[in-house]
Amino acid sequence: MAHDGLIKRLQAGISTLPAGLLVATLYAIACWATRQISLDQFFLPSGVRVAVLLASPMRMWPYLLLGEYAYFAELRLPLVGTYGLNWVLLSSVYQFPVVALIVYLHRRAIPGRTDAWLLTIAAAAALAIGVGNLALMRILWPSPLPGDVAVVAARFVIGHYMAIITVAPLAALLTRRIAPSGWSAWLYPPSAACLVVMLMTGYGIALLPAGHSDERAGLQLLMAAPVILLTCIHGWRGAAVGVPLMNLIVHFTTPVTGLPGSFDAATFRAQQGLALVSTSLIALGSITSHYRRRLNISLQDRSQAMRLAKSSFLASEKDLRARAQRMRHIVDHIDFALNQTVEWLQEQGHKQFASSVLKAISISSRNFREQASLVYPIPLEQVGLYLALQGCGISEAWHKTGRVSCEHFSGDPCLLSTGLQLAAYRAITEAVSLLLEHESGQLQIRARCGRRPHLQGIVMTVKVLNLPTGLAPRTAEIAIQNLTARANTYGGRLQCHRNTIRLLLVETRGSSSVTNQCM
Structure with missing residues (x-):
């Protein structure tokens, strides 16, 4: 029995091997490519790591780990002579398992009532990786780390956090089954106008000369306004689209040296505000969507209750209608029989008695029909x-x-x-x-x-x-x-x-x- 189970698991593993190797290769390429366009204050591979962990089934995680190690091997093995083998190995080995553990612990919350779990993943992963990397640098690098430790730590943590809340919401959004009708609202003028304003603002930022750092930072913060409107219109889905778009525009309009790990102090100050705005918008969108879902469920329950109440009311009225009709049939038969009796009395010469009986019949029949109409108003x-x-x-x-x-x-x-x-x-x-x-x-x-x-x-x-x-x-x-x-x-x-x-x-x-x- 145990032998058969082992064989089945081996067969399943072999069947997923080609797909797993492809996933590992694509993941390594994605990390390498995003590393080339990243800044210390906006480190995209961290966002890619969390996004693929959210989007991939757990059976693919070992292959993702393999792709991560392949990416670090290409990146850091040439640095062994500069920073030492211990740092290269330790700083490369721990990152993916730690983030995978954080995502795993949040798995139960992912199908829950709100989407605020994404913020706790981003904060925990950014702290673990940013502070962990800095600690290993301080301990294992042969030469001391340049710059103030607190400033560097803030740069690393915010850089990882901004990347995670930029890429991970898109992954969480794409993994959900959203009907085509759910995206049709984005074609309405308010949503389309917000997206156009953001793109035009980004284009304006890109056209600013290099010396206008204050104007650039102001325009970058101004992009939060359409994202707020998108969040109010679409809830969490609006934040999951608007926040990544805003952060990516800020990233691609940031002056860089052309080398990985570039840093721009003016943009970093704006990014600190954008980090707070992004966090608030994702939290607001999560709460808004949560209460919208509750409201929709409540409205559906109320509509269902109204349908059931209508059905019950109409069924009871149908029964009363049948009862009233039976009463009318009964009184019709009684009237017919009594009328025959009246005719017989008249034929026998009891005309005065027949007249009094006929009068009593008409009064009783009218009263009976009135009572029947009180049961159900057929007219x-x-x-x-x-x-x-x-x-x-x-x-x-x-x-x-x-x-x-x-x-x-x-x-x-x-x-x-x-x-x-x-x-x-x-x-x-x-x-x-x-x-x-x-x-x-x-x-x-x-x-x-x-x-x-x-x-x-x-x-x-x-x-x-x-x-x-x-x-x-x-x-x-x-x-x-x-x-x-x-x-x-x-x-x-x-x-x-x-x-x-x-x-x-x-x-x-x-x-x-x-x-x-x-x-």
């Missing part, structure tokens, strides 16, 4: 919400109280879906019932339907007249408890203001709900 599907409120059984029940008046109905409710009209019907009848029970005085019902480019809905108010003190706190509390769910089902809201209950129900135009076909 609403033919005549719309307004006429259903004024002509169904509910209007008769309100009329008997002598306290309810329906007026100021405006708009065409037949443009709304049946589901929305049913929700409005249930909400307004429940509000009227609540106020009839808990408040005194006349009630006035108003409603207005309206449409906007993408929405349509209805606003309903039930007002208690001659109530200067407003609704009782208990009444308002019951109204909020009983009616808020109905308002939320259709994305609306409920307000209890002074002596009025106001309800808004909305839906998107072209909703999938069944559209009411008013006659």
